[in-house]
Amino acid sequence: METSFWEQKWKDGEIGFHREDFHPYLIEFESTIKEFVRKINSRKDSIPSALIPLCGKSKDLIWTSKYFKKIDGIEISTLAIEQFFQENFKKDKMKFYKGKKGNFKKYSVTPSKESSDFSKFQGEINLYEGDYFKINELVVEKEIPESYHFIFDRASLVALPREMRKNYFDITQKLLAKSPLGLYLLSSFEYDQTRVDGPPFSVEEKEIRSHYSEKFGLKVELKKEEKTEIKGPKFTEAGIVDFIQKAYLITAQ
Ligand SMILES: C[S@@+](CC[C@H](N)C(=O)[O-])C[C@H]1O[C@@H](n2cnc3c(N)ncnc32)[C@H](O)[C@@H]1O
Numbered sequence: 001m002e003t004s005f006w007e008q009k010w011k012d013g014e015i016g017f018h019r020e021d022f023h024p025y026l027i028e029f030e031s032t033i034k035e036f037v038r039k040i041n042s043r044k045d046s047i048p049s050a051l052i053p054l055c056g057k058s059k060d061l062i063w064t065s066k067y068f069k070k071i072d073g074i075e076i077s078t079l080a081i082e083q084f085f086q087e088n089f090k091k092d093k094m095k096f097y098k099g100k101k102g103n104f105k106k107y108s109v110t111p112s113k114e115s116s117d118f119s120k121f122q123g124e125i126n127l128y129e130g131d132y133f134k135i136n137e138l139v140v141e142k143e144i145p146e147s148y149h150f151i152f153d154r155a156s157l158v159a160l161p162r163e164m165r166k167n168y169f170d171i172t173q174k175l176l177a178k179s180p181l182g183l184y185l186l187s188s189f190e191y192d193q194t195r196v197d198g199p200p201f202s203v204e205e206k207e208i209r210s211h212y213s214e215k216f217g218l219k220v221e222l223k224k225e226e227k228t229e230i231k232g233p234k235f236t237e238a239g240i241v242d243f244i245q246k247a248y249l250i251t252a253q
Contacts, residue, residue, distance in 0.1 A: 001160065001161050001164060001199075003076045003131055006076055006077060006159075007076060007077050007079075010077040010079040010080050011079065015056070015080075016231070016232060017056070017155050017159075017200070018056060018057060018058070019058070019059065020059070021059065022059055022060060022062075022063040023058075023060050023063075023152075023154050023187070025154070025185060025187055025224075025247050026060060026063050026064070026152070026185075028224070028247075029185060029223070029247075029249070032183075032249070033067060033150065033183070033185075034067065036149070036150070036183050037067045037068065037149075037150075039180065039181070040149055040181055043181075046149070046181065047069045047070060048067065048068045048069050048070075048123075048149050048150070049068060049069070049070040049071070049072070049145055049148045049149050049150070050064045050067075050068040050070070050071045050072070050123075050148055050149065050150040050151070050152065051071075051072050051073075051074075051148040051150070051151045051152075051175055052064065052071065052072070052073045052074075052151075052152050052153075052156075053073075053074050053132050053151070053153060053156045053168075053172060054074065054075065054076075054132055054155070054156035054159055055073030055074060055075050055080075055127070055156075056075060056077075056080050056084075056155070057075075057080045057081070057083045057084035057087065058073075058084075058154070059088070060152055060154065061073050061084070061125050061127075062088060062111055062118065062121070062125070064123065064125075064150070064152060065110075065111050065112075065118070065121045065122065065123030065124070065125055066120065066121045066122070066123075067122075067123075068122075068123045068149070068150060069122055069123045069124065070123060070124055070126070070145075071123050071124070071125045071126070072125075072126045072127075072128060072144055072148070073125065073126070073127045073128070074127075074128050074130065074132045074135060075127060075128070075129060076129070076130065076131055076132075077129075078129055081107055081127050081129050084127065085107065085109065088111075088115070089109060089111070089114040089115055090114065090115065101128070101137075101138060101141060101143050102137045102138075102141060103130050103131065103134050103137060104128045104129060104130035104134075104137070104138060104143075105128070105129040105130065106126055106127070106128055106129075106143070107126070107127045107129070108124055108125065108126045108127075109124070109125050110123070110124045110125070111123070111125065126144075128144075132168075132171070133164075133167060133168075133171065135171060135175070136171070146174075146175075147174070147175055147176060147177040147178070147182065148175055148176065148177060148182075149177050149181050149182060149183065150182075150183050150184070150185070151172065151175065151176055151182075151183075151184040151185070151186075152184075152185050153172070153184065153185070153186045153187065154187045155187070155200060157169075157172075157186065157188060157203055157208075158188050158189050158198070158199065158200040158201050158202075158203050159198075159199050159200060159201070160199075160201065161198065161199075161201055162201070162207075165201075165203065165207070165211075166211070169211035169212060169215075169216075170211075172184075173211070173212060173216045173218060176218070176250070176252060177252070178252040179251055179252035179253060180251075182251055182252045183249065183250075183251055184218075184248075184249070184250035184251070185247070185248070185249060185250075186208070186247070186248040186249075186250060187245065187246070187247055187248075188203045188208065188245070188246050188248070189201075189202060189203065189228075189243040189244065189245055189246075190202050190203070190204055190205070190243060190244040190246065191230070191235075191240050191242075191243045191244070192240065195238040195239070195240060196234055196235060196237075196238035196240060197234075200243075202243075205222065205246065208220060208248065212250055217252075217253060218250050218251065218252055218253065219250065219251045219252070219253045220248055220250050221248060221249045221250070221251075222246060222247075222248055223247045223248060223249050224245075224246065224247035225244060225245070225246050225247075226244070226245050227242045227243070227244060227245070228242060228243050228244075228245040229241065229242050230242055230243050
């Protein structure tokens with residue numbers, strides 16, 4: 001799947017995946033995340049950092065800045081990034097740095113400085129416009145850390161077809177800090193992929209475990225499994241009305 005597919009989706013406004021609220025899993029696992037950040041802070045040698053791959057214009061970037069001091073989002077679409085800033089921060093007060101980093105452009109904002117609604121938040125959000133599969137360039141340039149304390153993956157892994165996911169698993173596991181300072185919250189969907197094609201794609205637990213657990217030795221815990229209603233003409237036509245949604249907490253052992 002070419003990145004142009006997604007750029008076109010943003011141009012056409014076909015962004016049914018976008019949520020106007022914070023993702024419920026962040027709220028549900030908030031105490032785990034809070035306790036985890038407390039541990040990082042108690043070490044005094046690291047600044048809590050978070051990564052949101054394929055972030056779109058997700059409000060989860062803002063929620064994450066409640067606990068993490070540095071939040072990096074990677075997104076291919078310029079429109080998504082522009083909308084993120086326009087919709088969340090007062091334009092006249094917006095002071096964000098826009099630089100060019102190799103194949104990536106960088107945009108930054110500190111929510112607490114830009115809006116009183118976020119006064120209790122502490123982190124700086126950096127959005128990198130570019131291809132996630134080239135993220136290593138940012139690591140090599142020391143623009144981003146080699147690994148992050150927290151990774152939040154919602155509608156990111158499932159946005160990719162199987163042939164791209166192998167590479168995604170590989171890249172993403174490398175970016176997770178080693179135990180006890182790495183926590184990865186992953187939300188995925190399962191449905192009958194023989195009846196209709198993605199995105200979102202069905203990513204079965206077996207596939208997640210075979211990469212993150214068997215290949216890379218991470219601890220994969222299934223924390224939640226629920227039916228979730230799915231809308232969209234291609235799913236309706238295929239007679240699929242709901243997905244199984246699963247939440248995993250993944251840590252280095
Ligand atoms: C299904 S959306 C999910 C967005 C976000 N995670 C959310 O929850 O709203 C997938 C996003 O990934 C972006 N994307 C797809 N391929 C990408 C790539 N190779 N590098 C960076 N972003 C990509 C798309 O533009 C789109 O915004």
